[in-house]
Amino acid sequence: MEYGYEDRDIEEPLVQQPAAKKHGPSGELEKILSDTELPSVARIRLAAWMELKLLGYLAAPAVFVYMINNLMSMSTRIFSGHLGNAELAAASLGNSGVQTFAYGLLLGMGSAVETLCGQAYGAGKYEMLGIYLQRSSILLTLVACLLTLLYVFSKPLLLLLGESPEIASSAAVFVYGLIPQIFAYAINFPIQKFLQSQSVVLPSAYISAATLAVHLMLSWAAAYKLGFGLFGASSVLSLSWWIIVTAQFVYIVKSERFKESWRGLSWAAFKGLPEFFKLSAASAIMLCLETWYFQILVLVAGLLDNPELALDSLSICMTINGLAFMISVGFNAAASVRVGNELGHGHPKSAAFSVVVVVAISSLISILVASAVLSFRNVISYLFTDGATVAAAVSDLCPLLAVTLLLNGIQPVLSGVAVGCGWQSFVALVNVGCYYFVGLPFGVLLGFHFQLGAKGIWLGMLSGTAMQTCILVWVTLRADWNKEVEEAVKRLNKWNDTSNSLPKDKS
Numbered sequence: 001m002e003y004g005y006e007d008r009d010i011e012e013p014l015v016q017q018p019a020a021k022k023h024g025p026s027g028e029l030e031k032i033l034s035d036t037e038l039p040s041v042a043r044i045r046l047a048a049w050m051e052l053k054l055l056g057y058l059a060a061p062a063v064f065v066y067m068i069n070n071l072m073s074m075s076t077r078i079f080s081g082h083l084g085n086a087e088l089a090a091a092s093l094g095n096s097g098v099q100t101f102a103y104g105l106l107l108g109m110g111s112a113v114e115t116l117c118g119q120a121y122g123a124g125k126y127e128m129l130g131i132y133l134q135r136s137s138i139l140l141t142l143v144a145c146l147l148t149l150l151y152v153f154s155k156p157l158l159l160l161l162g163e164s165p166e167i168a169s170s171a172a173v174f175v176y177g178l179i180p181q182i183f184a185y186a187i188n189f190p191i192q193k194f195l196q197s198q199s200v201v202l203p204s205a206y207i208s209a210a211t212l213a214v215h216l217m218l219s220w221a222a223a224y225k226l227g228f229g230l231f232g233a234s235s236v237l238s239l240s241w242w243i244i245v246t247a248q249f250v251y252i253v254k255s256e257r258f259k260e261s262w263r264g265l266s267w268a269a270f271k272g273l274p275e276f277f278k279l280s281a282a283s284a285i286m287l288c289l290e291t292w293y294f295q296i297l298v299l300v301a302g303l304l305d306n307p308e309l310a311l312d313s314l315s316i317c318m319t320i321n322g323l324a325f326m327i328s329v330g331f332n333a334a335a336s337v338r339v340g341n342e343l344g345h346g347h348p349k350s351a352a353f354s355v356v357v358v359v360a361i362s363s364l365i366s367i368l369v370a371s372a373v374l375s376f377r378n379v380i381s382y383l384f385t386d387g388a389t390v391a392a393a394v395s396d397l398c399p400l401l402a403v404t405l406l407l408n409g410i411q412p413v414l415s416g417v418a419v420g421c422g423w424q425s426f427v428a429l430v431n432v433g434c435y436y437f438v439g440l441p442f443g444v445l446l447g448f449h450f451q452l453g454a455k456g457i458w459l460g461m462l463s464g465t466a467m468q469t470c471i472l473v474w475v476t477l478r479a480d481w482n483k484e485v486e487e488a489v490k491r492l493n494k495w496n497d498t499s500n501s502l503p504k505d506k507s
Contacts, residue, residue, distance in 0.1 A: 061201035063330025068208035090170030092315035108284030110189030117197035122344020129261035134269030140186035177234030184241035215240040313393035332416030339420030343488040348481035366409025414472040439464020
């Protein structure tokens with residue numbers, strides 16, 4: 001290669017890191033970015049090519065995994081929708097109005113593992129990864145027990161919020177089948193972050209793909225052939241998530257790849273749970289405020305004059321947005337891992353450069369997806385339901401959906417950067433201001449007072465997202481990456497508490 005740079009390690013890390021050697025040159029990117037003897041264009045070209053390879057290895061399988069997981073949920077709504085428009089509205093309300101609450105809370109709490117595991121792996125403290133995985137799983141399972149009450153009493157809660165009795169009753173039936181899924185979430189999210197932090201993403205992709213095939217066959221049989229309807233469709237979704245969790249855990253336990261990061265079950269996982277809960281709560285608040293925001297908008301749509309049409313059209317657009325969002329979430333995970341690893345390694349320039357590259361690639365893909373949505377705006381709803389009225393309403397919302405997709409090319413990726421750096425508390429405050437003091441009130445005003453219906457609610461959502469994106473861009477541009485390296489060291493020293501709990505490595 002030109003200028004003498006090759007795909008090999010330039011500086012040997014203090015701790016042997018076989019995974020880092022295999023999947024990314026430790027220190028090579030930082031050396032290129034620091035080499036002032038190279039012309040600027042050549043330096044950026046070499047660094048960009050290296051970063052693209054690292055991101056591609058992480059992002060592509062991660063996007064695939066999140067896509068498959070979202071497709072399972074979306075296919076469940078499709079099967080429900082072809083039972084009837086009322087069933088589609090019920091499944092949409094149950095999924096977006098109740099299940100999203102649990103999803104956001106548990107995924108947010110799991111983000112604490114993402115920060116700690118990413119930085120610990122970069123610093124070579126591999127034994128901590130298994131402890132973080134177990135500690136987070138214990139904590140999230142306890143929270144899942146409390147969330148079960150929300151599912152059990154979903155019908156009276158939906159009625160209390162003003163939803164129609166017919167839709168609330170059907171939505172509750174759908175939600176009852178999702179109760180086992182809560183506990184699958186509690187185990188899956190820590191496992192997912194454990195694997196991603198070590199750049200192990202392909203096995204999850206294979207597992208998810210195989211599970212999707214099983215899920216589609218079982219959903220079809222449960223909803224149509226066996227006549228289990230909404231409850232059958234949602235129960236199959238819960239089963240599919242447990243298949244994924246079980247397969248991933250077996251892979252971790254049986255694979256030699258994790259002999260350093262997984263040393264078996266340990267009592268150290270119970271150590272410091274209250275402090276770990278505080279860290280997880282900050283992560284949860286950051287993501288929950290965002291997912292609950294979209295959940296509340298769906299609940300508000302159920303209060304409009306024609307709730308079935310509003311829920312159907314808004315749900316279809318949000319489902320499409322959610323599917324496209326999985327691309328950005330894959331880049332979100334890649335950005336979090338890359339930034340966390342580089343900060344743990346002590347490479348500020350590499351962390352900053354990774355942010356620039358991942359935002360550029362994610363934005364380009366979002367432009368292509370938004371263009372496709374606008375091209376098929378008149379027919380896209382027929383994937384979900386046969387109603388011509390719903391198709392017209394969805395077509396009317398598609399321009400706003402396209403703008404949302406463009407913002408999704410930036411906002412989720414920068415949220416991943418925030419997780420990699422440990423900025424969750426600050427981003428939580430940003431989310432409160434943008435979503436609940438701007439987006440939600442503006443959406444209600446446009447939807448009800450100005451009688452714009454679902455379009456007004458979506459405009460409000462869009463305004464909150466746009467403001468949040470601008471703030472995240474501003475904060476990221478002003479970040480002091482040398483200081484972020486120092487903060488990563490402090491964070492790891494605080495949580496490196498296994499010296500008296502784990503057996504020493506005799507190698």
